[in-house]
Structure formats: structure tokens, C-alpha cells
Amino acid sequence: MSKFLLPTNSPEDWKKQLVSGKQWREGYSAKELAYCWEGAKGFPPSVMNAFKKSDIDLFREVQFLYGFPEYNVPLPGGAAGSQNDLYVLGKAGDELITIMVEGKVDEPFGPTIASWYGEDPSKGKKKRLNFLLETLELEGMDVVKTRYQLLHRAASAVIEAKRIGAKHALMLIHSFSEIGQWYEDYEAFIDLFPVIAEKDCIVGPAIIGDVNLYFGWVSEHGR
Numbered sequence: 481m482s483k484f485l486l487p488t489n490s491p492e493d494w495k496k497q498l499v500s501g502k503q504w505r506e507g508y509s510a511k512e513l514a515y516c517w518e519g520a521k522g523f524p525p526s527v528m529n530a531f532k533k534s535d536i537d538l539f540r541e542v543q544f545l546y547g548f549p550e551y552n553v554p555l556p557g558g559a560a561g562s563q564n565d566l567y568v569l570g571k572a573g574d575e576l577i578t579i580m581v582e583g584k585v586d587e588p589f590g591p592t593i594a595s596w597y598g599e600d601p602s603k604g605k606k607k608r609l610n611f612l613l614e615t616l617e618l619e620g621m622d623v624v625k626t627r628y629q630l631l632h633r634a635a636s637a638v639i640e641a642k643r644i645g646a647k648h649a650l651m652l653i654h655s656f657s658e659i660g661q662w663y664e665d666y667e668a669f670i671d672l673f674p675v676i677a678e679k680d681c682i683v684g685p686a687i688i689g690d691v692n693l694y695f696g697w698v699s700e701h702g703r
Contacts (some may be wrong), residue, residue: 491518496548512656513565513583516700523568526680527654530698534682538648538694543571545564551580553636557608562632562682567640578589580637582629585656588619589627589665596628602616617688620674630669634693652683652696660699670695 488494494514517679522544523531531539551567566581582589590596597605613620615635623631628649637649653666660679670677673686673693679700685692 488518488549489526491515494518496657509585509587509654509656510565510584511584512700513581513654516654516656517566517581522547522631524641524698524700525655526698526700527599527652527696528543530680530682530696533680534696535683536684536694538572538575538577538692539682540579541572545569545571553580553632553639555608555632555635557604557609562636564636566648567636569644572648575648576639576641576644576645577648577650578637579646579650579652580640581646581654582633582651583654583656586661590628590629590660593626593631594624594630611635614692615688618672626669626672627665630666632697634669638688638691638693642689647690648685648692648694649688650694650696652682652698654698656700658701660697663697666697 489513491503494510496655523542527530540662546569548567549565549569551564552561553564554561564580565583566582568579570577570579597609599703609620612631612635613623615638634651637651641647641649655661655663662678670683675684675686675695677683677697681696682694684694
């Protein structure tokens with residue numbers, strides 16, 4: 481991935497960053513997320529409301545510094561990294577926050593770790609899973625039913641925080657589903673940490689080494 485990133489002028493500019501143009505369709509998360517965040521010129525009201533509802537000092541006054549659509553975080557064990565829908569670099573007071581945003585409508589969070597890993601995993605998958613577990617300070621048997629995408633999205637937030645020297649990271653799920661599709665998978669993932677999931681709220685932190693990892697689920701009903 482290039483280290484040079486270009487500014488966007490409209491939601492349609494986000495389409496150019498997609499791995500596949502097939503993702504750019506009405507009712508799919510890529511387009512919904514682009515129109516919502518580009519239209520807000522920063523944090524959408526639904527996200528700001530979740531920040532306020534959390535009653536966490538860090539999120540009382542969060543400043544949107546930069547947003548990077550389709551941000552790839554390299555991972556060992558294969559050519560493909562973690563392709564985050566949106567990476568936001570935020571700031572609260574003097575503290576930086578790395579925010580990895582995953583948009584969802586009806587799309588699942590990918591296969592479970594057990595299904596992705598398989599009975600005879602490649603060396604690459606073994607290396608990647610070990611890296612993700614080490615990054616999030618989790619045990620292998622704990623994550624077998626976890627959705628793979630949730631694991632590497634959370635890891636992405638921590639990896640980027642360490643890369644830029646930030647003390648705080650947030651994995652944010654922005655759901656455009658009217659029924660909160662796949663919330664149960666998110667909730668099960670959060671249960672791996674000493675944190676209790678809550679809709680339309682930021683929860684945490686889970687202390688991961690020198691990084692405070694927060695989690696959030698935000699519901700968006702139409703645009």
C-alpha cells in the first residue's frame with residue numbers, strides 16, 4: 481500500500497479505493513458508509529451520540545483529524561492484510577486514538593476461526609493466527625467460534641496505535657441493518673475481553689500491553 485493518500489471530494493471517490501467494484505452497490509456497507517461519513521464531514525451524529533452515551537472521559541471531546549477509506553494493515557502469514565473500511569485518526573486532548581471502522585448491512589463478519597483455520601492449516605495461517613492472538617493477548621481455544629474478521633479488525637486498531645505511538649484504539653462497527661444483523665457475533669467477540677458489549681455505545685477498555693482497546697457498535701437507520 482502506498483504511503484501517499486489522496487483527499488476525497490465526494491462519496492464516489494471512495495469507490496476508487498475498493499478492492500472490488502462489486503462492493504459498491506445500494507444497500508451494501510461500502511456505499512452506505514461512504515455516504516454517511518463523507519456527508520458528515522467527520523464523525524456522523526450517530527457516532528457522536530455513542531461517544532457521549534459511553535460516559536468515558538476520553539470520548540467526551542473527540543476531534544476528527546484524518547480519515548483513510550479502505551485502509552490496509554499488513555499482517556504476517558500471507559499477502560492480504562486487514563482491509564479496514566475506514567481508519568480514522570482521532571484526538572482527545574493530547575491523546576491520539578486509532579479508530580478502525582467496519583461497516584455492515586447484512587454481510588457477516590466472515591467465517592469462524594475454526595472454519596477459516598481448518599483441520600490442516602497452512603504455515604501462513606498458523607503464523608497469522610499466532611500473530612493475531614499475541615497482538616490481542618488471547619488464547620487459541622478461546623477464539624475458535626469467533627468470526628475471523630472481528631479478530632483482525634480489532635488487531636488492526638492495536639497495531640496502528642503501536643505504530644504511531646498512540647495509547648488508545650477503538651474497533652467500531654457501524655451497522656446499517658434495521659435489525660442489527662450479526663450483533664450477536666460482535667457481542668460474543670467482546671466477551672473474550674473483560675468488557676460488556678452495549679449497542680450504540682463505546683465500551684472498554686481492554687488493556688492490551690501499552691494500548692487501551694475500546695469497542696463500539698453504532699446503529700444507523702438509513703441515509
